[in-house]
Every structure is written in C-alpha cells, then in structure tokens.
Amino acid sequence: MTAIDPNKRAALQIEDDRTGLSIETLRRAMADNLFYIQGKYPEIATENDFYMALAYTVRDRLLKRWISTTRSYVKNDVKVVCYLSAEFLMGPHLANNLINLDIYEQVRKAVVESGLNLEELIEQEEEPGLGNGGLGRLAACYMDSLASLEIPAIGYGIRYEFGIFDQEIRDGWQVEITDKWLQWGNPWEIPRPEVAYEVKLGGHTESYTDQHGNYRIRWIPDQVVKGIAYDTPILGYKVNTTNILRLWKAEAPESFDFQSFNVGDYYGAVNKKVVSENISKVLYPNDGQVQGKQLRLEQQYFFVSCSLQNMIRIHLDRAGKSMESFHENFAVQLNDTHPAIGVAELMRLLLDEHQFGWEQAWDITQKTFGYTNHTLLPEALEKWSISLFGKLLPRHLEIIYEINRRFLDQVRLLDPYDQGKIARLSLIDETGDRYVRMANLACVGSHAINGVAALHTELLKQTVLRDFYQLWPEKFSNKTNGVTPRRWIVLSNPSLTSLISSKIGDSWIKHLEDLRQLESFVEDRNFRQQWQQIKLETKRNLAKYIQKKTGIVVNPESLFDIQVKRIHEYKRQHLNVLHIISLYNRIKHNPDLEITPRTFIFGGKAAPGYYMAKLIIKLINSVAEVVNADPHVRDRIKVVFLPDYNVTLGQKVYPAADLSEQISTAGLEASGTGNMKFSMNGALTIGTLDGANVEIRKEVGEENFFLFGLRIEEVQALKAQGYNPWNYNNSNPELKEVIDLIASGVFSHGDINLFRPLLDSLLHYDPFLLFADYQSYIDCQQQVSQAYRDQDNWTRMSILNVARIGKFSSDRSIQEYCQDIWQAQPLTIELEEYVQSKAGLKV
Numbered sequence: 001m002t003a004i005d006p007n008k009r010a011a012l013q014i015e016d017d018r019t020g021l022s023i024e025t026l027r028r029a030m031a032d033n034l035f036y037i038q039g040k041y042p043e044i045a046t047e048n049d050f051y052m053a054l055a056y057t058v059r060d061r062l063l064k065r066w067i068s069t070t071r072s073y074v075k076n077d078v079k080v081v082c083y084l085s086a087e088f089l090m091g092p093h094l095a096n097n098l099i100n101l102d103i104y105e106q107v108r109k110a111v112v113e114s115g116l117n118l119e120e121l122i123e124q125e126e127e128p129g130l131g132n133g134g135l136g137r138l139a140a141c142y143m144d145s146l147a148s149l150e151i152p153a154i155g156y157g158i159r160y161e162f163g164i165f166d167q168e169i170r171d172g173w174q175v176e177i178t179d180k181w182l183q184w185g186n187p188w189e190i191p192r193p194e195v196a197y198e199v200k201l202g203g204h205t206e207s208y209t210d211q212h213g214n215y216r217i218r219w220i221p222d223q224v225v226k227g228i229a230y231d232t233p234i235l236g237y238k239v240n241t242t243n244i245l246r247l248w249k250a251e252a253p254e255s256f257d258f259q260s261f262n263v264g265d266y267y268g269a270v271n272k273k274v275v276s277e278n279i280s281k282v283l284y285p286n287d288g289q290v291q292g293k294q295l296r297l298e299q300q301y302f303f304v305s306c307s308l309q310n311m312i313r314i315h316l317d318r319a320g321k322s323m324e325s326f327h328e329n330f331a332v333q334l335n336d337t338h339p340a341i342g343v344a345e346l347m348r349l350l351l352d353e354h355q356f357g358w359e360q361a362w363d364i365t366q367k368t369f370g371y372t373n374h375t376l377l378p379e380a381l382e383k384w385s386i387s388l389f390g391k392l393l394p395r396h397l398e399i400i401y402e403i404n405r406r407f408l409d410q411v412r413l414l415d416p417y418d419q420g421k422i423a424r425l426s427l428i429d430e431t432g433d434r435y436v437r438m439a440n441l442a443c444v445g446s447h448a449i450n451g452v453a454a455l456h457t458e459l460l461k462q463t464v465l466r467d468f469y470q471l472w473p474e475k476f477s478n479k480t481n482g483v484t485p486r487r488w489i490v491l492s493n494p495s496l497t498s499l500i501s502s503k504i505g506d507s508w509i510k511h512l513e514d515l516r517q518l519e520s521f522v523e524d525r526n527f528r529q530q531w532q533q534i535k536l537e538t539k540r541n542l543a544k545y546i547q548k549k550t551g552i553v554v555n556p557e558s559l560f561d562i563q564v565k566r567i568h569e570y571k572r573q574h575l576n577v578l579h580i581i582s583l584y585n586r587i588k589h590n591p592d593l594e595i596t597p598r599t600f601i602f603g604g605k606a607a608p609g610y611y612m613a614k615l616i617i618k619l620i621n622s623v624a625e626v627v628n629a630d631p632h633v634r635d636r637i638k639v640v641f642l643p644d645y646n647v648t649l650g651q652k653v654y655p656a657a658d659l660s661e662q663i664s665t666a667g668l669e670a671s672g673t674g675n676m677k678f679s680m681n682g683a684l685t686i687g688t689l690d691g692a693n694v695e696i697r698k699e700v701g702e703e704n705f706f707l708f709g710l711r712i713e714e715v716q717a718l719k720a721q722g723y724n725p726w727n728y729n730n731s732n733p734e735l736k737e738v739i740d741l742i743a744s745g746v747f748s749h750g751d752i753n754l755f756r757p758l759l760d761s762l763l764h765y766d767p768f769l770l771f772a773d774y775q776s777y778i779d780c781q782q783q784v785s786q787a788y789r790d791q792d793n794w795t796r797m798s799i800l801n802v803a804r805i806g807k808f809s810s811d812r813s814i815q816e817y818c819q820d821i822w823q824a825q826p827l828t829i830e831l832e833e834y835v836q837s838k839a840g841l842k843v
C-alpha cells in the first residue's frame with residue numbers, strides 16, 4: 001500500500017462526512033453541522049439546534065442522490081409526472097427520510113453517542129401543514145410512492161408562509177392560532193432564486209399582426225408578480241430516486257421597485273412588494289364550502305402559471321425539443337379543480353407565447369392533462385364569477401369562451417335539440433349570474449378523468465359529471481386512493497413493523513399485498529398474544545399523551561373508539577356523540593350496567609367560518625366534561641377531544657385504535673383515507689357503505705367489518721319520499737331521551753339555547769339523516785361491544801384486517817395512474833461517483 005497524499009486524505013474526510021453512513025461518521029457530521037451551520041457547540045446548543053444539525057446531516061445524504069436523479073432524468077429523456085396540487089400535507093420529514101434512507105438504527109446510535117435521544121429530536125420538527133386534510137395528505141402519500149416506485153415526478157404547489165392554523169380548545173370551543181411553521185427555519189427546502197417566473201395579473205388584451213402577418217393577441221397586465229422556487233427533496237424507500245417537491249413563493253419583481261423608486265415613491269414600492277407577497281401568504285382553511293375570493297383565484301393561477309412555465313423551460317432546455325412533443329415528456333395531473341386554470345394557461349402559452357395554431361395547441365393540452373375529482377358535494381364545486389375572472393385573467397376568459405364555443409358546437413352536432421344538456425355541459429353557468437365552471441374546464445381539457453373510490457366514480461358518472469360521461473365514456477376511470485405504508489405503518493408503528501417482519505420478512509413494505517402471508521399466523525396463539533401486547537403498548541403511549549395534553553386519565557385496557565378527521569356535518573361526528581349520550585343514559589338508568597369500557601377519542605379541525613362544525617366541537621367537549629366527571633359512570637366511558645389534530649398526531653393515534661369510526665352518510669365521502677390508515681394498524685371499522693369503506697369491507701371480509709346504516713339507494717329513496725326526522729324522534733324513546741337531554745341544558749350549564757342550532761337542524765332539515773341511521777348505529781355498536789369481550793377473536797379480526805389491506809397502498813394507486821393515465825415508466829437511479837469529481841473533490 002502506498003501512503004495517501006495528506007491533501008487527498010483531507011478531501012476524503014470531507015466527502016465522507018457529507019455522505020457516509022457509519023455511526024461514527026454520522027456522529028461527527030452532526031457535530032460539524034452544529035458548529036458550522038448553527039454556529040453552536042454542544043454546551044450551549046438548544047434541543048432545536050441539535051435537531052437542525054441532525055436534519056442537515058440527513059439532508060446532506062439526500063443531495064447526492066438528488067443530483068444523480070436529476071442528471072439521469074435529463075440523460076434518459078424521461079417522461080415526468082407533474083402533480084399539481086394547491087395542498088401538500090407532507091408531515092415531518094426527518095423520521096421519514098431516516099426510514100427511506102434505511103439509516104434509522106445507525107442514526108439512533110449516533111445520536112445516543114452524542115448524549116441525545118433520537119425521538120426527542122424528531123419531536124422538535126414543526127410539521128409543514130400545507131394542506132387541509134384528505135386531498136393534501138393524498139398528494140403527500142403519492143409523492144412518497146412515486147419516488148419509491150422510481151417514477152420521475154415533480155410535485156408543484158404553493159409555499160404558504162402560514163399553513164393550516166393550529167387549533168387550541170378554550171372553554172370547549174375551537175380557537176385558531178396562526179401556524180408559524182417557518183419561524184425556526186426549514187432545513188428541508190432549498191431556495192432557488194434563479195428558478196423564477198413572472199406571472200401577470202389583471203389589465204387587458206390587445207390584438208396585433210405579427211411579422212408573418214398572423215392575427216395575434218397580447219395581454220397587457222396591470223400587475224406582475226414573481227414566483228420563486230423552493231425545492232424539497234423527496235427520497236423513495238430504499239432506492240436512490242429523489243424527486244422534487246417544488247413550491248412557489250410570491251414576491252414583487254425588482255423592476256417594479258425600481259420604477260417606483262425612480263419617481264420617489266418609496267412607500268409605493270414597498271407596498272407593491274407587500275401586496276405581491278400576499279399571494280403565497282396563507283392557506284385557505286376551508287375544505288368544503290368554496291367562497292369565490294379573488295386572492296384564492298390569484299393563488300391558483302400563480303402556482304399553475306409558474307409550474308407550466310417551469311415545465312416548458314425544462315422541456316425546451318433539452319436538446320432538439322420543441323413544444324410539439326411537450327405531452328410526450330410531461331403528464332400533468334390536476335388534484336381537483338384547484339389547478340384547473342392550467343388548461344387555459346397552457347393554451348395561452350402555446351397560442352400567444354409559442355405561436356401555435358388553435359387545433360395543435362388544443363391537441364397538446366388535452367394530451368397533457370388528467371383530472372382527479374375528490375367530491376360530489378355541489379357546494380364544493382368551484383366556480384368563479386365572470387366579472388372577477390375577467391378582471392383578473394382577461395386573456396384566459398377569452399380562451400375559455402373560445403374553448404366553449406368550439407366544444408358546444410361539437411355537442412350540438414351530436415345532439416342538436418337537447419338545450420338542457422348544452423346548458424349543463426357549458427363551461428359557463430348562465431342559470432343566474434354568470435360563472436366559469438372549473439370542473440367543466442378540467443373535463444374538456446383533459447384526456448382522463450377519475451374518481452377516488454369505486455363507488456365515488458360510479459356516482460360521478462351518474463350525477464355531477466353525467467353529461468361528460470355520456471359524451472366521452474372512454475375518458476373515465478376509477479383510481480381508488482391509497483396511503484403510504486412507509487409513514488403509516490413503518491414509521492408510526494415500529495413494534496408492529498418488527499413483529500410482522502419477524503414472521504414474513506420485510507418485502508411487504510414495498511409490496512403491501514405480501515401482508516396476506518399473515519393469514520397463516522391467525523391461529524398461532526403466541527402470535528395473537530404478541531399482537532395484542534403491541535396494541536396495548538401503543539394504547540398506553542396514547543394514554544400518556546392524552547393525559548399530558550388534556551389532563552384526562554384513560555384506561556388503556558378500555559376499547560379505544562376513535563374518530564379523527566376534519567369536522568363536518570356529513571362526516572357525522574355528532575352521530576358518534578348521540579351514541580355516547582345513549583350509553584350515558586343507560587348507565588344513569590342502571591348504575592350497575594355491565595358495559596364494555598370505552599374511551600371515545602375525537603380529533604379534527606373545523607373551518608373557521610363553519611359555525612355548525614365549531615358547535616359540534618363544543619358539544620363533544622361539553623359531553624366529555626359531564627360524562628368524565630360523573631361518579632356514576634365510574635370510568636366505564638371516557639370522552640376525549642384531542643386538540644390540534646395533524647399528521648404528527650395521526651401517527652400517534654392510528655396505531656392505538658381498536659375501533660375506527662367511518663360513519664358518513666352514504667354517498668357523501670368520496671373515498672376517505674384515514675379508514676385505510678386505521679385498518680393497516682389493526683383497528684376494526686364501524687362504517688357505512690360509503691367511499692372506500694365499500695372496498696375495504698370487501699377486502700377484509702364482511703365478518704371483519706361492522707356495517708350499519710342506509711345504503712345509497714336507500715338514502716336517495718328516503719330523500720325522494722321526504723325525510724321526516726320527527727317520526728324517528730317520536731317513535732324511538734332512547735333517541736328522544738338523548739335529544740331531550742341535550743336540549744335540557746345538562747351539557748351546557750343550563751343554557752338551553754347553546755346547542756339549539758344543532759338540534760334544530762337534526763329535527764327539521766338534516767340532509768345527513770342522522771336519525772334515520774341512529775338505531776342501526778346503536779345496534780351495531782352493541783355488536784362491537786360484544787365482540788370486544790372476546791379479546792382473542794377480536795385479535796383474529798384485527799390480524800385479518802392487516803393481512804388483507806394490501807390493496808390500499810398508495811403504490812398500487814400510483815401504478816394504476818402510471819399505466820392508465822400517465823404512461824410513465826420507472827427509471828432506476830445509480831449513484832454517480834463522478835458527481836463530485838466534476839467539482840474537483842474526488843480523490
């Protein structure tokens with residue numbers, strides 16, 4: 001062996017500290033980052049400083065993979081999936097990256113050797129709450145699966161300065177606190193000030209004749225904002241593929257500052273900056289009711305325009321590429337209608353900036369886009385008043401009129417006499433005030449349209465998108481949602497993960513269908529005992545957390561009955577409450593009643609302007625206050641509302657559940673994804689035949705699922721015939737007693753008016769049919785209680801739920817999207833050692 005040149009030895013050490021995975025290297029790298037990035041040494045460092053040092057140590061290990069990935073994509077001329085979403089609810093990155101890098105254990109040891117605790121450092125991370133609920137979290141699970149399946153992909157969205165509000169409970173009411181997730185810095189993002197685009201707003205259009213004598217349109221805006229890219233690397237599980245989540249921040253362009261400065265209007269210049277920055281300031285916290293606010297349309301257009309301009313730049317930067325082949329290199333998926341303005345924007349870019357003719361531009365546009373619908377609720381269908389739309393996006397309105405003119409001409413040829421159909425298909429709603437219908441724009445501008453569960457897709461075809469389905473049945477398909485087992489089992493439930501892997505190996509983490517092999521252990525007593533033991537251990541952990549956060553002491557041996565999700569009338573948290581009060585009444589009537597002890601756990605945020613949802617939170621807390629304090633109850637039932645439900649809390653909650661509440665009125669929950677997370681962690685479901693519940697029940701077996709409530713056809717029939725809640729109330733004494741008790745003021749310190757709006761709605765015009773499903777729900781809960789008494793058999797059912805849940809991996813969903821909609825192929829990424837040699841660092 002020849003001696004190593006001392007200069008090279010120094011270089012080797014630098015390289016190793018950035019990429020090495022041995023415990024000693026990780027420990028040294030952390031110490032180094034603490035010093036050189038945080039400017040601290042251990043004696044004065046805060047817990048957060050240590051977290052940052054570790055986060056940068058992990059990020060260093062992502063960067064090499066990221067650069068190799070990007071270079072490979074360019075070299076191989078791949079097709080890239082672009083997932084456009086106004087929301088990405090990613091959850092904390094640190095632990096997830098440790099899992100996907102497969103270095104959790106090494107890092108734990110390195111952290112211990114530094115005198116620290118890994119779990120405590122992980123808890124330091126403030127989660128990026130850039131989404132409301134299901135739709136945003138789905139986008140995050142899909143980013144994990146795309147990378148894990150080695151599919152080239154970019155997630156495009158908005159870098160909100162304030163994400164979903166933090167929730168506090170004061171006197172039983174929800175109080176919203178601004179989410180300052182960026183206050184301690186974000187080590188996972190890399191700002192790319194050079195990746196920036198101008199986005200025009202307002203103004204008017206003009207026509208002109210270009211140098212070839214063609215008639216053209218020019219858009220003269222009255223405002224321009226600049227979008228700056230912030231990139232977060234998204235590493236796949238045990239692969240090198242590292243995709244990008246690219247979020248746009250809005251700023252004022254320098255030119256505007258400069259103009260105002262020249263005329264001496266310094267204040268005006270600064271003010272323009274403030275107005276521009278408003279666009280990416282805050283996430284709209286309502287996930288149902290749409291409001292038609294101008295700022296929301298500005299947000300949507302802003303991120304979509306930046307994203308499409310970015311794709312075009314990437315495309316044209318590739319040697320020999322022209323816009324004619326754009327759709328061969330980019331598949332753009334619209335996550336609901338929030339980015340649907342992209343259809344008009346791509347048309348504008350092709351027509352006005354790239355001088356395409358209409359037919360060719362339209363052909364490229366339709367081949368580029370796919371549209372996923374997430375709701376059937378009419379109030380959630382986005383529409384924008386023509387006047388607002390035309391004021392903000394005058395050129396897009398012209399383009400939409402032209403799309404509509406050509407589209408409706410085509411419809412008239414097929415069906416000239418059906419005026420009703422033409423009015424329904426039109427991109428413009430002219431039934432009253434005129435509006436642009438974003439779902440219609442998304443449908444005509446896409447080659448593929450999908451719902452998010454089998455039932456939901458069927459309903460879409462029969463109801464809101466019926467006319468489009470009749471026109472283009474071939475465009476429609478179902479893509480049942482899925483969730484990533486990396487975050488929702490491996491990361492959140494490590495004990496269950498080891499038990500499963502000790503029996504069947506760990507292939508299931510990438511191929512969730514392999515969990516089927518667990519079926520052969522159902523009759524293994526020892527295995528069942530271990531399974532039960534793990535459930536108890538996770539329940540103890542949650543019990544500790546509950547006590548720390550709420551002061552309520554719960555019994556880990558009781559049945560943990562959990563409903564966590566956004567608070568909505570259609571999700572019927574208040575039906576759950578009616579059951580609790582029914583049990584309470586039974587105990588009051590018969591103090592020695594033998595009932596299965598239960599802990600009812602709720603969590604979820606209400607949209608700040610949704611009064612009824614906030615009243616439901618108040619009701620839950622009020623019932624909790626009375627029930628938990630009543631000595632007659634003797635701890636047989638406990639009610640807990642966990643404040644500030646988010647991804648981090650979800651990771652603690654799903655593993656600890658015995659019973660998962662999925663109790664929406666049939667036909668109203670498009671899919672649900674929490675239902676999948678619970679089941680994956682061995683909870684049994686009580687649920688209606690709604691959304692993905694239908695498919696979950698089919699997979700796990702009807703005997704392992706607690707079904708209740710009206711079916712969709714029965715809901716429709718009941719509504720057609722006229723639903724009369726009074727009939728149920730008057731003929732069901734137990735129900736009447738519950739309602740009367742709430743009305744009496746027992747839960748509101750004697751205030752008989754507090755819950756009146758809720759009771760009025762239930763008794764007079766409840767579209768969610770609580771009373772119609774009440775008895776069926778109560779009976780079904782009785783069966784649950786019975787079943788739970790046979791712990792051994794309950795455990796069998798729990799194991800079978802996990803063994804048969806494989807279909808609901810987001811890997812399966814993404815594979816279906818790739819095959820049927822995106823035509824995207826995987827590309828295996830090899831680590832390129834010469835990355836560093838180019839920079840002159842390799843020895």
Ligand code: 26Q
Pocket residue numbers: 132133134135136138284286287288289290291292296374375380382452481669670671672673691
């Ligand atoms: C729209 C316009 C203006 C302001 C806000 C919005 C907005 C924002 C978020 C509208 C809807 C949302 C979120 C919807 C959502 O989360 N839907 C859920 O999507 C899940 C993933 O497909 C499904 O599992 C759920 O069933 C569905 O409710």
